[in-house]
Amino acid sequence: MKINDLLAENHRSMQRSEIRELLKLTAVPGMISLGGGLPDPQYFPVERIRVAFEEIMETDAVAALQYGTTEGDNVLREELVRRYQALGFRIKLENLVIVSGSQQALDLLGKVFINKCDTILCESPSYLGAIGAFLSYGGELIDIPMDSDGISLEELTSSYEALKQSGRIPKFLYLIPDYQNPSGIHMSLSRRQQILAYAYENDILVVEDSPYREFNFEGERLPSLYEMRGGKDIIHLGTFSKTFMPGLRIGWIIASEEIIDRFVIAKQNTDLCTSPLTQKIAALFLQKGWFDDYLEIVKREYKVKRDEMIKALHEFMPEEVTWFEPNGGLFFFINFPERMNATELLKKAIEKKVAFVPGSAFFPFGKGYNHARINFSYSSIENNRIAVQRLASLIREEMASI
Amino acid sequence: MKINDLLAENHRSMQRSEIRELLKLTAVPGMISLGGGLPDPQYFPVERIRVAFEEIMETDAVAALQYGTTEGDNVLREELVRRYQALGFRIKLENLVIVSGSQQALDLLGKVFINKCDTILCESPSYLGAIGAFLSYGGELIDIPMDSDGISLEELTSSYEALKQSGRIPKFLYLIPDYQNPSGIHMSLSRRQQILAYAYENDILVVEDSPYREFNFEGERLPSLYEMRGGKDIIHLGTFSKTFMPGLRIGWIIASEEIIDRFVIAKQNTDLCTSPLTQKIAALFLQKGWFDDYLEIVKREYKVKRDEMIKALHEFMPEEVTWFEPNGGLFFFINFPERMNATELLKKAIEKKVAFVPGSAFFPFGKGYNHARINFSYSSIENNRIAVQRLASLIREEMASI
Numbered sequence: 001m002k003i004n005d006l007l008a009e010n011h012r013s014m015q016r017s018e019i020r021e022l023l024k025l026t027a028v029p030g031m032i033s034l035g036g037g038l039p040d041p042q043y044f045p046v047e048r049i050r051v052a053f054e055e056i057m058e059t060d061a062v063a064a065l066q067y068g069t070t071e072g073d074n075v076l077r078e079e080l081v082r083r084y085q086a087l088g089f090r091i092k093l094e095n096l097v098i099v100s101g102s103q104q105a106l107d108l109l110g111k112v113f114i115n116k117c118d119t120i121l122c123e124s125p126s127y128l129g130a131i132g133a134f135l136s137y138g139g140e141l142i143d144i145p146m147d148s149d150g151i152s153l154e155e156l157t158s159s160y161e162a163l164k165q166s167g168r169i170p171k172f173l174y175l176i177p178d179y180q181n182p183s184g185i186h187m188s189l190s191r192r193q194q195i196l197a198y199a200y201e202n203d204i205l206v207v208e209d210s211p212y213r214e215f216n217f218e219g220e221r222l223p224s225l226y227e228m229r230g231g232k233d234i235i236h237l238g239t240f241s242k243t244f245m246p247g248l249r250i251g252w253i254i255a256s257e258e259i260i261d262r263f264v265i266a267k268q269n270t271d272l273c274t275s276p277l278t279q280k281i282a283a284l285f286l287q288k289g290w291f292d293d294y295l296e297i298v299k300r301e302y303k304v305k306r307d308e309m310i311k312a313l314h315e316f317m318p319e320e321v322t323w324f325e326p327n328g329g330l331f332f333f334i335n336f337p338e339r340m341n342a343t344e345l346l347k348k349a350i351e352k353k354v355a356f357v358p359g360s361a362f363f364p365f366g367k368g369y370n371h372a373r374i375n376f377s378y379s380s381i382e383n384n385r386i387a388v389q390r391l392a393s394l395i396r397e398e399m400a401s402i
Numbered sequence: 403m404k405i406n407d408l409l410a411e412n413h414r415s416m417q418r419s420e421i422r423e424l425l426k427l428t429a430v431p432g433m434i435s436l437g438g439g440l441p442d443p444q445y446f447p448v449e450r451i452r453v454a455f456e457e458i459m460e461t462d463a464v465a466a467l468q469y470g471t472t473e474g475d476n477v478l479r480e481e482l483v484r485r486y487q488a489l490g491f492r493i494k495l496e497n498l499v500i501v502s503g504s505q506q507a508l509d510l511l512g513k514v515f516i517n518k519c520d521t522i523l524c525e526s527p528s529y530l531g532a533i534g535a536f537l538s539y540g541g542e543l544i545d546i547p548m549d550s551d552g553i554s555l556e557e558l559t560s561s562y563e564a565l566k567q568s569g570r571i572p573k574f575l576y577l578i579p580d581y582q583n584p585s586g587i588h589m590s591l592s593r594r595q596q597i598l599a600y601a602y603e604n605d606i607l608v609v610e611d612s613p614y615r616e617f618n619f620e621g622e623r624l625p626s627l628y629e630m631r632g633g634k635d636i637i638h639l640g641t642f643s644k645t646f647m648p649g650l651r652i653g654w655i656i657a658s659e660e661i662i663d664r665f666v667i668a669k670q671n672t673d674l675c676t677s678p679l680t681q682k683i684a685a686l687f688l689q690k691g692w693f694d695d696y697l698e699i700v701k702r703e704y705k706v707k708r709d710e711m712i713k714a715l716h717e718f719m720p721e722e723v724t725w726f727e728p729n730g731g732l733f734f735f736i737n738f739p740e741r742m743n744a745t746e747l748l749k750k751a752i753e754k755k756v757a758f759v760p761g762s763a764f765f766p767f768g769k770g771y772n773h774a775r776i777n778f779s780y781s782s783i784e785n786n787r788i789a790v791q792r793l794a795s796l797i798r799e800e801m802a803s804i
Contacts, residue, residue, distance in 0.1 A: 003607075003660050003664070006573060007514060008513065008520075011513060011667075014668070044463065046459055050455075050456070053459075054452070061448045061451075062443040063649075065446050065448075065647040067438070067440060100651075101674055104673045110410075113410055115412075118410075129671070133671045136513065136668070171408060203403050233403045245467040245468070246468055247677055247678045247679045248677065249673065256405075262405070262409065262413065265418055268534065269531070270506065270509045270535075271505050271651065271673070272505045272531070273651070274651070275677055276649045277649045278679060278680065
């Protein structure tokens, strides 16, 4: 039997990514990988996790180990709703559904909205997991250039108008306004206003993916797109994978009741429910204020790591290499000289025991070959410094040879 | 904005199921629901779960709370592979991927194989979660009648030939050979041989969904389709949701490396990974032999529950009501007189504080209106008996009035 002949069209083009295969090679002793977007596990509140687990086993073991509802654990939903209400979101329980990590939210967006050949607007670059999820439903990504204030209104306008003229109205506009992955760019207030006004005028559904919002190291807190529009025609995605622990596999979607209802129907066919056990751990952390305690610690520590990485970049990188210095989030986006190819560089970097994600992973059409995303949250300050040093020395070698 | 206009075609037709909405009404005091397919939580090994959790926090906390690989926790995979090898499966690590409950396996089947309007062959009736998952990718289900030996070879042959003549080669044949949900039918050895021979001759990919296999209360253990074909062109699905605890959200797929590779790529875009925490709990239970201890207990208890429900059915049901008495699994499939409609009956049953799943939920085209699936694993023996009594008395009332 030729399995290849049986594959769904949308799936056939999906390949094991070359970059992912390269990053698999990083599981060797001495390697310092700046490739992932992982939290630093040294701060995981293991003792409190133990206490929370014991409390759940004492009071609620059966519900934790049995099937749960598709919508999610009600205590967790209530805690999240309360938290968002305090931030200015006008939402109630029916506006929030729990998902199995925010990657599932991206998959469900595809399931609910994307027909084969539908167009989706996104930032250029954008999150590789979103690109993968939308492509898996046959969506076509139209990536819109950004400047230091965020996605460009002019570029958005011209892309949207061109699509409209060819009769291809995009399904939605996918944005990561806060400390964008991978660019690190924080969308300015005036840009938020402009983009929302344009979306409103043109009846464009906006998806606001916001994993890094809580990691604002400095500058005033800008309102989320969801708050600014009072939730109208906005889908907001949140997750505990960066601010808490990815092993729990918990994210959530906030939207109108009508849209949440569609996500619940889609999730029912996808995985029935998210683990009630991990949801109850998260709920208890919110109830006890332990999540905020933890967040305060990691936010402070990640800020120090970012500052130290800026120092290392200045100290070691050749002049021709530049980068964006983010006010929050988990990443630096590095620009190599145009003659360099970051995927080729990664192969050599792995030999030198340092890894990163080449920029092309973040563009739907393989642009960005001379960029790299490096993460500063996962490794220690010392290892981040060594990694930057190794990378800089490799870049100097490369620059000398090409 | 009209959200309805934005929906994907495959998703637009998905509605909140009437039956699911009715079953939501069963969360009231005094209700006895035979509707779900839930394990009895009184046997959940909570003390050992606590011990396992403590051990994980002591020795492996960081890996349990961090991102895991898409393929799944290697200890859990190794334990499962060893278990299947002992049963006669010729597999290695690369033949098994962990999924977030076997509903995710059904969703991934859709993602990997189903184009809009592809045909899928299944038993009639079949598992409602599989029907929902395949429909959500635009698949068209062709349900093949069963007899007491399983899916009918004659009916399969005539359906397949008819499809082939119209140029619509089915993507796969979806079967639940062991104590089928909802019918309870256990496919006989000779039928297994016949169906596999037919599938082999015609190059038909077979999906063997096997959640109830371990619940064989009597009779000899029949080989699985996967064993019988040495794994060739068979996809085998397993889960801990029935034999262990659904709250862990753990299932798995066994297939050729080539097929597993496709599932891994698809899962990557779907939820990145299944919770390492819940996987490590399950792995430890397998390693320590605690899973087998637990399985022995529930298998014994569920057999008693089945026996007691047979008694109650004989004692209370009117003569015109018949049922299949299964040798394993978790369900009875009840046949009402043809003039009765089980969905209508459910509305009245809920008032009488008893619930079940109407048969039409298990047929892709709303057949089976005069059937009901009742579960015997979840409620206590006493409550099962009361539920059957309530249901029988309602049926007598209905039969007298129509």
